[in-house]
């Protein structure tokens with residue numbers, strides 16, 4: 001199972017095995033990772049699963065139009081590597097992915 005390292009706002013790092021097909025958000029929520037709220041449950045409607053993708057920039061599929069639009073609603077600074085992690089589905093190619101959560105989601 002591919003591993004993802006989540007960096008919480010405190011800097012604490014949590015490494016989790018994420019089932020292929022799960023979203024990066026689902027695994028964070030299931031494991032109690034700090035720094036994510038995911039209020040809409042993954043339907044790309046809340047922008048509280050904002051993360052910064054710190055690795056695999058050329059492997060993570062590009063954001064779709066809805067996600068790009070919702071990224072305009074994030075509370076923390078939007079950066080070039082900002083994503084909504086409910087929209088990143090785990091694949092074997094994402095083994096070792098590192099995502100960082102911002103200081104605030106809402």
Ligand code: FES
Pocket residue numbers: 025038039040041042043044045046047048049070084085086087
């Ligand atoms: S969980 Fe709501 S946009 Fe990702």
